[in-house]
Amino acid sequence: MRCAGRLCAPTLVVVPLPSRDLTASVIVGSGLATAGLRDRALDVLLDPALAAVVDLVCWPEKGQVHVADSRGQVALGPDGTTTVLAGRDPVADQDPFSDEGYPFASARLHSLFADPRAPDLAVVHTGAHHWPERGGHLGEHGSLNALQSRAPLLLSGAGVTERGLVERVARMIDVGATLTHLSGGALDEMEGRPLDLVRPAAKHVVGLLWDGAPSGELLKFAATGALPSVARLLERGCALRGGAIAEFPSVTLVNHTCALTGVGPGVHGIVHNAFYDRVSGEQVVPNASTSWHRAMDWLRPGVRTVFERLPEGVRSACVNEPVDRGATYSTFALIREAGLGSTGGLSAMLPAAVDDAVATQQHVSASTDYAWSTQVDASGLEQVLELWREPEPPGFTWWNTTLTDSGHHAGGPGSAISRASLTDADRRLGVWLDLVEARGLTGDTVILLTADHGMQGAEPGCTGDWDSALTAAGVPFRDEAYGFLYLG
Template structure:
């Protein structure tokens, strides 16, 4: 992540923050920035109701939950909210980005924007959404990108399989990532009435009951996250035989063609937290991979190797994780009730990789795991050694090999299965960042993840417990390819306002 962007005042400050925000919006929606600014979004109170707003060079709209749009100027920049846009997959490939907002879709726009701006001290004054084409390597951008409100960057795969799951194959449907945690908790035996936060409020997500068998609970639930896995390509490769173990899961369950819609921003820690709490970012508090807290005056960077083991510290007090929900309904029996493998949001898990890191006391956090990680050069899952030249990809191979070893150890005894296990994988994110969606690097990362999955499934089958386990395979966001010829920054436009601000991310603008 880039360093903190604190700008100083060069002219008298506007009378109110609202006026300053309006000046910033006007500057950011200039046609001169249209190549890099897809949308500017914020929330205002209208008739005592908080209402989402979106604007770009085309126009401005007021958005209300349920899809009601009130055009304020020009043409509606988010006129399409279809979560099934660009399907079937051949259509996505044919119309592959980078695309303009008028050709794009923004599912659950109001709901997701409102959630982002629902935290009184951590929410920005406005958020700037990169265009899919924006390439910004100077600010940690990549060939493959995510973070947007748009449908392809927000579409994570979702496969449910095994005990307690209906067998339906591929279906033309979608869900939301906030539904994934409640679904896993329900499969693990948590009653519907207990799917609530710590103060008794309902979750933002709900179990996907249409795909669950009402009278059958699995003995164990395994949630698997392939970070950044591209939904359409994953399903395409499974159908074509390139991901045989994903196909194996789908054969015993269901795959949603529309995947699961991520929370906004469609970035890693925001959506890991939304999955594992059933809450949007405005309630769980992890607003992005980097954000600013006005109350503590702290710049928070949870998505970093040195801080992953601390990520649960930033959860808001009312949050309950799925590990905590499940633990309330499972009697301890001398082995882990719940397990969290390579996951930052691990609070309440009986076994946790991050707990091991915390216990070590290493100031470098996960960055200090180097001596414990297996060598990527020796990994049996790497088929294209050239990809190891990418440092993130190389590290992801080692982390995921260690993750598989942890999963196999947790499931080494058929008599002592954890009720809920969550297993995060990272090489898929590295492959999609390094090469972009549908690239050979991205597909190599998916094949690797599939091969590790196969080793795990074979172990469960060898133990005779495979048919007693439910599986949930998902990701935290989607991906689109950027255009290396489209560069630039919106910060000069903000600098010209003469208003002190922070731009974290970049994209979260805090007016000071």
């Protein structure tokens, strides 16, 4: 047994976890690195000298997932048991409502390591870690903790049985199950469960994903009047106080895929925005402007999207979303069909951000990311309006918003630019809600609003890099997406 850091107390504590965590999974991933090599890497990563930037290190071992930091190590069993191997349990707080903890840590880690594409070691950044030299921002996500994992989850309209803030929490895989259930599709082989806060009663089902919009901020601003369109949704529905917890890692494409397939990364196979495929021996980067249009090429065989589960004859629309397989209308299908090869080819065709009446122009002129996302989202709104002006709007519409992620990366939660990104998204939502109302379709429509992860502000002074420490120690490795270590 390897001990974490200097803490080798032979304590053994078995703690049963709540039944919600009893997601059994078979670990087939990893195990390719030798134990000796892994231990050398762990000696470096768990050194207290790196504790300010390394929150956790996680790896599969003999059917369990081990989680360690510089002060302790546990083995998480597939049956929900926790065995403390050294020191204290670094993920002891798995309360899904706590902002300090690691909601559903065991189930989420087991899901990741069920896929052979998973790394030998997953290194989790601390919330404070700032890594601009490696592409990090003031606002970041990707970690296992609650702040970076908690997306909002609101339900509004026909069939929603609750009002206001409800004392509930869901997982991202439940989003796919809920949308499928509401649309009359088959739920077989889904890991997620449909929320019982809404029953199928609407002719039109709409899923809205505001990328990177944190649950806490969204609910707070809706309550204070800063997001009047979100407040409009809440008048006819409810929000889960615990939101929707992203699967791990809490990054974009992993969770867009969870939300639209109802299964975790261990089943759908898109284990990160970038990863290493040991079988093909190649680096895979499905989440980039050059590869979004073919992201579905990496979906594991047999995995079906919500679009593919809809009853025959139900028309669907997938706006600005890479996870689009089976959709009747899809932005990225148009890109593929036009042979543009990437969203870069579309840039010249997007509406100009400076002419956008709903955009916060102060940030459009100050930030190229904000300006580009404004163009993309303006195009998204145009597409949605066109689809909903048809005599019969789609039975299922999925509308992805990207500006909210750009704004939160740029300034972190609570910044002026992140707040502006939410208000701009809210105004675009309002334009569409007005159309739905004007056409008399409100009573026939149910809306689910979520995101793909949360967001946390980094501390600019908290810098450091485990890769240079591993290199200095002579450990051979490749680090994909800054945290997925493939050894040897």
